[in-house]
Amino acid sequence: MSDTAADTDPARLRRNLEAVLMVVDQPVAAYDLARAFGVDVDTVTHLLRETAREYTEQGRGFDLREVAEGWRFYTRPECAEAVEHFLRDGHEVRLTQAALETLAVVAYRQPVSRGRVSAVRGVNCDGVMRTLVLRGLIEEAGQDPESGALLYRTTGYFLERLGLRSLDELPDLAPFLPDDIEGLDDTGEQTTR
CATH class of the missing domain: 1.10.10.10 (Winged helix-like DNA-binding domain superfamily/Winged helix DNA-binding domain)
Known part of the structure; x- marks a missing residue:
């Protein structure tokens, strides 16, 4: 069995969840994460909520949020201006x-x-x-x-x-x-x- 399949070590599972969520371009459901790692949904949901809370308490520049029936990393709102400044090249794509x-x-x-x-x-x-x-x-x-x-x-x-x-x-x-x-x-x- 691989390092990720049916891994019940919370620290290792948390690390693997973070790694997957770091590369996705859309929210991933807790169910899909649980299935991928061979653990129950409640365990994944608990770890994700605990991780999100810790990021907030630590004042990180990013959030782990539950949106659109899934989980994904986002820039913390108070850091949005810095990110916009970095990414802006004179072209803003906004809806009319x-x-x-x-x-x-x-x-x-x-x-x-x-x-x-x-x-x-x-x-x-x-x-x-x-x-x-x-x-x-x-x-x-x-x-x-x-x-x-x-x-x-x-x-x-x-x-x-x-x-x-x-x-x-x-x-x-x-x-x-x-x-x-x-x-x-x-x-x-x-x-x-």
Whole structure:
């Protein structure tokens, strides 16, 4: 048996978990880590939480976070400016206002069609939707059984970029909605009474 398979030594398992998480480019589920090392999920989860707590207490420049149903290393927020300064070469890739608005509609209405997103925003969103798909923030989620239109949803990468474990952590929109929304249908259009 290898050094990593079914290793019950906590120090060695912790070292191996750190090594794997250092090289991944997306969050890894505790289940997948446990399976890879031949140990139970509770052991892996306990070690990861303990490690994350220790990093925070030590004031490291990085965090170990549980996001998008998995674990991954991230730069500590107070170090973000230093990292940005180091990495910046004059080109900032940010989402446009239209892309942010479109992404918000998809996040809160998913699964949703392009037509529905366009109706909510009041403008054609086809190009913006293609851009969000190319950036890996949204993906196809099947077809609407009634209209046959393609439906879209957010991806795990979306959750990761926002630092969320699940869509349940999205902030509530109610405080930002107008008081008189009773006469609106689900596309934001005024309904007749």
